[in-house]
Amino acid sequence: MKTALTCLSIFALTIVFVGCKSSTDESTDVNTDSAAVSDAPIIMDEMPPMLDGAHGHPEHGPHGGELVELGKEDFHAELVHGDGGISMYVLDGSATKMVPIPSEKLVVSLKHDGQVATFDLAANPEANDAAGRTARFTSTDAKLDEWLDAGAEGAVVIQIEGKSYTGKIAHDHDHAGHNH
Structure with a gap:
């Protein structure tokens, strides 16, 4: 019994030491040439955006707006x-x-107080957008503004690169810099 236990222990230790290589042992693509490393200082001109810890992207968009996830954050x-x-x-x-x-x-x-309505946001290209393409869509519809102010919830469907993406809209009134 004692011999069997000793053999089993030696076998288990062998598996642990032989079977578990560190990731640095297997890495052959690492460039160890010190000339490839830059000594230039890193200068940050502005503060990095606040990141949403759960998703790894900023908490708000580049224009200070609320983010709507499309797909699985595609x-x-x-x-x-x-x-x-x-x-x-x-x-x-x-x-x-x-x-x-x-x-x-x-x-x-959007759905608000038991009512459902659809609203169009028209393409509003910026000066540097290619002809027939834009990332900006706008509306001055007072009802849309009113419903979002009142906390209406809904969805937007966007076609990107031939695929349809649906994003949930829920207007948040608890963010800084929000003005109506």
């Missing part, structure tokens, strides 16, 4: 609600870069 939409109306921007998965798409409008469906 893309995002940014909802900006202010004095000048409603804007929605199509963003990449990191929620930091605009993604111009070939669309004339976005359609937002």
